[in-house]
Amino acid sequence: MSPPSRETVTEISRATGISRQTLYSWRHLWKREGELVPASSSSAEAWDASDKLAAVIQAAGLNGADLGAYCRERGLYPQQLARWRQAAEYANGLDAPSMADQKELQRKNQELIRQNRRLERELQKKEKALAEEAALLLLTKKFESLWPQERET
Structure with a gap:
């Protein structure tokens, strides 16, 4: 399920024989633990906000070669992570609307x-x-x- 392969739950179920419901529940557990598990096989730009934020948090302490390896493993570009981080910072900045x-x-x-x-x-x-x-x-x-x-x- 994780990038870069990003196989769908149905494809994994057919290939491994594990039921789709079991795979969905595993994915749900991984997401609750903060793991990056995108919901679809779409490109990284189409990920939902929680997946993008999880990627930013996981990559926050990385630099250089470690960041490159992290990005390659998940099918990302460092520029994407930088843009997502900036968006997350602006979301809670001074311009963010109050309740x-x-x-x-x-x-x-x-x-x-x-x-x-x-x-x-x-x-x-x-x-x-x-x-x-x-x-x-x-x-x-x-x-x-x-x-x-x-x-x-």
């Missing part, structure tokens, strides 16, 4: 979602009314073409 800010953003987001739904309902009503008006206009024109009214002059 109150996050709640305010969440409240505003919910308000915008409600407003969007209201506007969508209003748009649907207007589209329906417009379609009815177009149908009435069409019927009126057909009626007038079949039974023209005499005009008084």
Whole structure:
């Protein structure tokens, strides 16, 4: 499961005869212990945040040849680790929103979602009314073409 081979659980199960459920539970245990076990065979950039953070933590004390060996073993580049580390540092920096800010953003987001739904309902009503008006206009024109009214002059 671990890089660089990154075989899927299904592939490992077929190759070894170990049930998929057992492999999933092992992977879950390894992740709880802080091991780097990506969830898929995708590239390192597609890993989830917890896997990226685990890689940064594991590589934090390494330098030079040890870091190179660590990266080769997991199919990573040192630049990726540096970028992930920087992102983790910025996540908790001065610009990181406080809990109150996050709640305010969440409240505003919910308000915008409600407003969007209201506007969508209003748009649907207007589209329906417009379609009815177009149908009435069409019927009126057909009626007038079949039974023209005499005009008084």
